[in-house]
Each structure stands twice: as C-alpha cells, then as structure tokens.
Amino acid sequence: xxxxxxxxxxxxxxxxxxxxxxxxxxxxxxxxxxxxxxxxxxxxxxxxxxxxxxxxxxxxxxxxxxxxxxxxxxxxxxxxxxxxxxxxxxxxxxxxxxxxxxxxxxxxxxxxxxxxxxxxxxxxxxxxxxxxxxxxxxxxxxxxxxxxxxxxxxxxxxxxxxxxxxxxxxxxxxxxxxxxxxxxxxxxxxxxxxxxxxxxxxxxxxxxxxxxxxxxxxxxxxxxxxxxxxxxxxxxxxxxxxxxxxxxxxxxxxxxxxxxxxxxxxxxxxxxxxxxxxxxxxxxxxxxxxxxxxxxxxxxxxxxxxxxxxxxxxxxxxxxxxxxxxxxxxxxxxxxxxxxxxxxxxxxxxxxxxxxxxxxxxxxxxxxxxxxxxxxxxxxxxxxxxxxxxxxxxxxxxxxxxxxxxxxxxxxxxxxxxxxxxxxxxxxxxxxxxxxxxxxxxxxxxxxxxxxxxxxxxxxxxxxxxxxxxxxxxxxxxxxxxxxxxxxxxxxxxxxxxxxxxxxxxxxxxxxxxxxxxxxxxxxxxxxxxxxxxxxxxxxxxxxxxxxxxxxxxxxxxxxxxxxxxxxxxxxxxxxxxxxxxxxxxxxx
Amino acid sequence: xxxxxxxxxxxxxxxxxxxxxxxxxxxxxxxxxxxxxxxxxxxxxxxxxxxxxxxxxxxxxxxxxxxxxxxxxxxxxxxxxxxxxxxxxxxxxxxxxxxxxxxxxxxxxxxxxxxxxxxxxxxxxxxxxxxxxxxxxxxxxxxxxxxxxxxxxxxxxxxxxxxxxxxxxxxxxxxxxxxxxxxxx
Numbered sequence: 014x015x016x017x018x019x020x021x022x023x024x025x026x027x028x029x030x031x032x033x034x035x036x037x038x039x040x041x042x043x044x045x046x047x048x049x050x051x052x053x054x055x056x057x058x059x060x061x062x063x064x065x066x067x068x069x070x071x072x073x074x075x076x077x078x079x080x081x082x083x084x085x086x087x088x089x090x091x092x093x094x095x096x097x098x099x100x101x102x103x104x105x106x107x108x109x110x111x112x113x114x115x116x117x118x119x120x121x122x123x124x125x126x127x128x129x130x131x132x133x134x135x136x137x138x139x140x141x142x143x144x145x146x147x148x149x150x151x152x153x154x155x156x157x158x159x160x161x162x163x164x165x166x167x168x169x170x171x172x173x174x175x176x177x178x179x180x181x182x183x184x185x186x187x188x189x190x191x192x193x194x195x196x197x198x199x200x201x202x203x204x205x206x207x208x209x210x211x212x213x214x215x216x217x218x219x220x221x222x223x224x225x226x227x228x229x230x231x232x233x234x235x236x237x238x239x240x241x242x243x244x245x246x247x248x249x250x251x252x253x254x255x256x257x258x259x260x261x262x263x264x265x266x267x268x269x270x271x272x273x274x275x276x277x278x279x280x281x282x283x284x285x286x287x288x289x290x291x292x293x294x295x296x297x298x299x300x301x302x303x304x305x306x307x308x309x310x311x312x313x314x315x316x317x318x319x320x321x322x323x324x325x326x327x328x329x330x331x332x333x334x335x336x337x338x339x340x341x342x343x344x345x346x347x348x349x350x351x352x353x354x355x356x357x358x359x360x361x362x363x364x365x366x367x368x369x370x371x372x373x374x375x376x377x378x379x380x381x382x383x384x385x386x387x388x389x390x391x392x393x394x395x396x397x398x399x400x401x402x403x404x405x406x407x408x409x410x411x412x413x414x415x416x417x418x419x420x421x422x423x424x425x426x427x428x429x430x431x432x433x434x435x436x437x438x439x440x441x442x443x444x445x446x447x448x449x450x451x452x453x454x455x456x457x458x459x460x461x462x463x464x465x466x467x468x469x470x471x472x473x474x475x476x477x478x479x480x481x482x483x484x485x486x487x488x489x490x491x492x493x494x495x496x497x498x499x500x501x502x503x504x505x506x507x508x509x510x511x512x513x514x515x516x517x518x519x520x521x522x523x524x525x526x527x528x529x530x531x532x533x534x535x536x537x538x539x540x541x542x543x544x545x546x547x548x549x550x551x552x553x554x555x556x557x558x559x560x561x562x563x564x565x566x567x568x569x570x571x572x573x574x575x576x577x578x579x580x581x582x583x584x585x586x587x588x589x590x591x592x593x594x595x596x597x598x599x600x601x602x
Numbered sequence: 603x604x605x606x607x608x609x610x611x612x613x614x615x616x617x618x619x620x621x622x623x624x625x626x627x628x629x630x631x632x633x634x635x636x637x638x639x640x641x642x643x644x645x646x647x648x649x650x651x652x653x654x655x656x657x658x659x660x661x662x663x664x665x666x667x668x669x670x671x672x673x674x675x676x677x678x679x680x681x682x683x684x685x686x687x688x689x690x691x692x693x694x695x696x697x698x699x700x701x702x703x704x705x706x707x708x709x710x711x712x713x714x715x716x717x718x719x720x721x722x723x724x725x726x727x728x729x730x731x732x733x734x735x736x737x738x739x740x741x742x743x744x745x746x747x748x749x750x751x752x753x754x755x756x757x758x759x760x761x762x763x764x765x766x767x768x769x770x771x772x773x774x775x776x777x778x779x780x781x782x783x784x785x786x787x
Contacts (some may be wrong), residue, residue, distance in 0.1 A: 097760030097764070105748035187777060241773065
C-alpha cells in the first residue's frame with residue numbers, strides 16, 4: 014500500500030510517502046526549491062519522495078491532501094460575509110488567492126501526477142495534525158490536542174487516540190474551538206504587533222518574552238477571555254485579521270498596548286521602549302501558556318490518560334510545552350518534529366493508512382530523519398571546483414576526532430550527516446555546531462553567521478542519559494527534548510560554563526540525543542565530552558537568515574563560504590576555511 | 603558574495619532611513635510596485651539546469667546590465683541624499699564588473715554566436731516584461747470586477763451570515779461529524 018501525503022498552499026508545503034504503513038520519505042518543499050517557507054504545490058518534494066521510495070505515480074494507491082479545500086473556502090466566504098462591509102478589501106484578494114489554484118487542488122494533483130480523481134482523498138486539517146502527533150509518537154493510548162492559526166474552521170481541537178490490541182487504530186476528536194477564536198492567531202497578532210514577520214517571527218516573541226515581565230497580563234486577558242465551558246474566546250474588537258489580510262490587530266489593540274514596533278527597527282530589551290515590547294511579549298506568552306495548561310488539565314481529567322500528543326503550529330512553543338508537562342498532570346508529552354503544516358503531509362498519509370483503511374498498526378521509528386540523504390562526495394567536488402582543499406579522512410573515527418578538535422578549539426562547524434530532518438529544527442543532521450561555553454561564542458554566531466537579533470537564544474544538544482545532569486528536566490522532559498520541543502532550566506552550577514546556550518532567564522531549548530536515532534551525532538557529543546568534560550554542544554540550524562536549512566552538500570558549501578563558519582564536515586569529508594587574508598586557488602587565478 | 607554584501611549595505615541604509623522616519627510614515631509605504639518589478643511571481647523563474655552556458659551567460663549579462671543602468675539612475679537622482687548615493691556608487695562598481703565579466707565569459711564560451719545569444723535573451727526579457735504587464739492589468743481588472751460583485755451581490759447574503767453568527771455559541775463546539783475522505787467538504 015503506497016500513500017502519498019501532500020500539504021500545500023498556506024505556508025511550508027511538504028510531501029510524504031508512506032509504504033505499507035511506514036514513512037519512507039518526507040520533505041518540505043522549501044528544502045528543495047530553496048525558497049524559505051515555500052507554500053507552492055510541492056512538486057519537487059513529491060518527485061523526490063517518489064524517487065526515494067522507488068515508486069511511480071501510477072503505483073500510488075492513494076494521494077491524500079491534508080485539508081478540505083471546499084470547507085476552507087466556506088470559512089473564508091462566511092467570514093467575509095459576516096464582516097461585510099469592512100471586508101471589502103479582503104474579498105478580491107481572498108477570491109483571487111483561492112480561486113486561482115487552491116480550490117482546484119484535486120485537478121492540480123491529477124494533472125501533475127496523472128492519478129485518477131477517485132484515488133485522491135482529503136483529511137481535515139486538524140485530523141492531519143492529530144494523526145501526525147499521535148501516530149508518530151511512541152504510545153498506544155493518548156489524549157490529543159492540536160492548536161494552530163486556523164485550518165478549515167477549527168483552530169484548536171482535543172480528542173484521544175488508541176491503538177487497540179488487535180492493531181486497529183482510532184482517532185476521536187471530542188470538540189473544537191472555531192475561527193476566529195484562535196490561540197495561533199492571537200500569538201501571531203502579537204508577533205505582528207512586535208514588528209516580526211507572522212508565521213516566521215513567533216520564535217522571536219518567545220525569545221523576547223524572557224527579557225520581560227508579564228505586567229500586561231491583565232490587558233492580554235481583555236483580548237482573550239475564558240468561557241464558562243473551559244475554552245476561550247477572543248474579543249474581536251481588538252483584531253482585524255478576520256476583516257483584512259493587511260493587518261491583524263485593530264486600533265483598539267493599539268489603544269490598549271500602545272504603538273506597535275516598526276519592523277526592522279532595532280530592538281534592545283535594555284532600553285525603555287525595548288523593555289515595554291519585551292513585557293508585552295512576556296504577557297502574551299504567559300497568557301498563552303496559562304490557557305494551554307488549563308486546556309490540558311481538563312483533558313487529562315476527562316480522559317484519565319497518561320500521555321498527551323500535541324500538534325499544530327502552537328506546539329512549537331517550547332516554553333508552553335514545558336509548562337504543560339509540568340503542570341497539566343500528563344506524565345509524558347509528545348510533540349512531533351514537524352507539528353506545523355509540513356508534518357500534516359505525513360499525518361494525512363498515516364491517517365488514511367491506519368484510520369480510513371483500518372490497516373494494522375506498525376511502530377514508526379521515533380526520529381525526524383525522513384528527508385534527502387547528503388552525498389559526502391559532492392563536497393569534495395564542489396570544493397575542488399572552488400579551489401578549496403577538502404580533506405577526506407580515512408576513517409569515521411578520524412573524522413569525528415577532527416571535528417571535535419575544531420570545536421574544542423573554538424571553531425564553528427557546519428555539520429551535515431545522513432538524511433535531512435522533517436520540521437523546522439535542525440536536530441543534528443543539518444546543524445551548525447559550536448562550543449557552548451561562552452557568551453562570546455553566542456555573540457559571534459549571531460553576528461557572523463545567523464545575522465539575527467541578539468536576544469534570540471541558541472539551543473544545546475546533549476546525550477539523553479546525561480541530560481539531567483546539566484538541565485533541570487521534569488519527569489518526561491528528556492523524551493520531549495528529542496525534537497527540541499521543551500524549554501527547561503539550565504542547572505545553576507553549569508550556567509557559567511554553558512553561557513552560549515543559557516538564555517537570559519536561565520533556560521535552554523534542550524535537544525536530548527539518543528544513540529540509536531542519531532549515532533554519529535551522539536558519538537560526536539560523547540567525544541566532545543571526553544575532550545572537554547562537558548558533552549554539550551551548541552546546535553543551531555544550518556542556514557543563514559531568510560534561507561531554508563541546507564539540504565545538499567553544495568548548499569552547505571555555499572552557506573559555509575558566505576558566512577563565518579570555520580569548518581564544514583560532511584561525513585568523512587572536511588573543508589577548513591583558510592585564515593583571513595588567504596586566497597583560495599580560484600581567487601588567486 | 604557581492605550580492606550578500608549589497609544586501610547588507612541596503613539593509614543597513616534602509617534601517618537608518620526607517621529610524622529617521624516618523625511612525626506614521628510606515629502607512630504611506632503601502633504602495634509597492636510589485637506588479638511591475640521582476641521576479642517572485644513565477645514569470646521570471648530561471649531553471650539554471652535547463653539553460654545552455656551561452657544562454658545563461660547572456661541572461662546574466664543583460665540582468666547585470668539592467669541592474670547597473672538602474673543603479674546609475676538611482677545614483678543620479680539621489681543628489682539630495684549623499685549617504686544613499688554612496689551606497690549606490692559602491693554597488694554600481696560591482697555591477698559594472700559583473701556586467702563586463704559575464705560578457706567576457708559569454709564571448710569566451712560562444713565566440714561566434716554570442717550576439718545571437720544576447721538577442722534571444724533580449725527577446726526573452728521582452729516576453730517576460732509583457733507577461734508582467736498583462737498580469738498587472740489582469741490583477742487590476744479582477745479587483746475591480748470582484749469589488750463590484752462584493753457590493754452588488756453579497757449584501758443580502760451578508761445579512762443572513764451576520765444573523766447566523768449571532769446564534770453561534772462561544773467556546774467549545776462539538777467536533778463535526780466525519781465526512782467521507784473523498785469529499786472536499
């Protein structure tokens with residue numbers, strides 16, 4: 014049984030191939046098209062998945078799209094009608110945006126793949142999120158919560174999933190909160206208000222929140238009220254996103270919180286205006302966390318289950334995840350590596366396999382490495398063309414030792430290994446690595462490589478069995494850290510020696526690395542630990558600001574050449590940047 | 603490398619200009635001539651692998667030339683802003699080098715047919731220009747027609763929708779009953 018899952022047309026489109034119940038390939042379109050957050054129909058991702066699975070389009074049994082386009086269209090039209098006449102600007106845009114391609118996705122799939130319409134299925138958006146969260150988690154019974162900006166109508170749903178003893182699977186959605194009331198849209202509105210790009214800058218809000226105190230919590234609670242039944246409702250007077258695509262907050266929002274921050278203007282949380290924005294970010298973050306914790310507590314009481322699977326874009330909020338784990342009563346919390354729309358491609362395909370077709374459960378390896386595999390030899394070729402010497406070490410041990418030498422000497426290493434990760438985070442296969450010990454390293458990475466705001470933290474990676482020694486992990490915290498899904502305190506005594514990865518509030522977004530999931534990366538951490546006494550590395554995604562994470566060695570190489578990375582390691586092939594002022598062979602010519 | 607450096611220079615100067623503007627000035631920046639600018643809409647996508655060396659170099663040469671001409675024009679009209687003019691002067695130097703370099707490479711790769719390659723590239727640019735213009739006109743026309751429809755057709759339906767919205771419960775809604783997966787509703 015070969016099932017192709019597709020997500021597209023909002024942000025971050027992707028494709029995934031499931032063969033006989035197991036994922037064999039999944040990748041975001043941006044990783045191949047090299048356009049950040051590429052939302053186009055993921056033709057390159059589909060082609061790659063089919064190639065990787067050695068499957069032709071004719072051999073596909075089903076093609077699944079991750080949401081129901083007509084239902085979504087109904088929501089768009091209904092919202093425009095409800096807001097008449099204020100929605101007059103939104104109407105032409107929405108119609109052109111939807112009627113061009115999005116509404117005819119069945120025809121688009123048919124024309125691109127040549128599969129008959131009868132083979133094309135449509136799951137609901139939050140069904141896809143729920144399936145991704147539950148079916149890829151190492152659990153057989155769990156409560157499920159999904160939260161994002163909006164799918165068709167639902168913005169948040171709760172339910173439960175179960176793999177029965179006979180191997181059949183059920184995913185039951187109990188209830189949902191509907192648009193325009195949305196935690197994702199609430200957070201995105203604050204993202205826009207704080208001058209960051211929506212659907213991209215939410216991490217920045219979370220990072221900025223640590224610099225502030227939540228003194229605007231009462232004001233935030235004016236814009237989001239709790240309802241008697243335990244859910245929430247936004248006061249839509251403060252929002253405009255349901256009326257226009259041009260701004261998400263209204264004049265009343267500005268009256269409440271003051272003038273919004275201008276995009277691109279410098280943001281320094283130590284200044285008075287910077288502190289105000291940090292306080293607003295902290296307040297929004299606090300209210301989001303409180304709301305999610307309460308919802309999770311209710312769900313725990315209702316289901317009595319020990320595990321919670323959390324999906325949707327909101328599940329990328331590591332601070333909220335950590336509080337859910339600590340306070341909701343759930344013993345374990347699972348967040349997939351791609352809880353956002355990209356993961357829906359895989360979720361939709363798995364939903365069809367397990368729930369729609371009722372096929373027997375198969376344990377899915379709990380790792381994120383479903384993307385294209387890097388070809389180490391490509392690095393030698395590209396470096397030779399560019400006149401840069403590329404060393405090919407004779408053994409893997411020698412290569413690992415060489416990388417450890419560089420890291421211990423304070424070098425910044427671009428590290429590419431095996432299959433690319435599915436999801437927004439680099440988890441050791443497409444990473445920039447560095448020693449985590451000094452704040453100077455963090456500043457260097459921000460200035461010379463990532464070109465990003467100074468208030469944004471970097472994440473540490475640590476072998477799972479020693480994670481608790483360096484980080485204050487609650488029960489269930491280590492598994493949550495597998496995909497960097499939780500933010501936890503760095504233990505007091507290590508904060509000075511882990512300064513590059515310790516955020517201003519003493520926390521870190523920890524990645525716990527297991528030997529069987531990422532053997533080379535794990536081994537690198539162990540060797541670094543033996544060399545320096547601390548088996549922790551700074552791990553940040555291998556990309557520059559505004560670019561997708563690198564996929565192929567040639568992309569790694571061009572990124573390496575354009576920024577301050579000192580060493581590039583792809584398998585046993587290693588390129589080291591010459592000292593400043595030294596020209597390579599091509600430049601000399 | 604040069605393009606990255608140019609991006610940094612533009613960003614730095616852009617920040618300086620934005621910082622000097624009053625808050626309200628952001629709203630005035632709403633008009634952006636995206637419809638006429640090259641790139642980003644699929645009309646100008648260049649599949650490098652699908653191009654021969656000479657056609658690719660001809661394309662690059664003309665693009666660099668166009669950029670150099672445009673930057674020269676910007677530099678001329680920015681007499682009142684020496685700092686920004688300085689940015690364009692620096693970038694223009696690079697663009698002129700790129701223009702000459704790509705032309706030299708084109709002549710090297712295709713010593714006899716480089717003129718033909720350049721004419722083909724010019725025709726390609728003309729065609730893409732036409733597509734941009736046509737798409738901009740279509741965009742304006744469709745906006746006008748849809749806006750007219752909005753005010754002529756939708757008001758009655760809007761009344762019903764508003765009345766229905768008032769009856770909606772706040773908070774939780776029972777999950778809708780599962781529809782068949784073959785359905786798009």
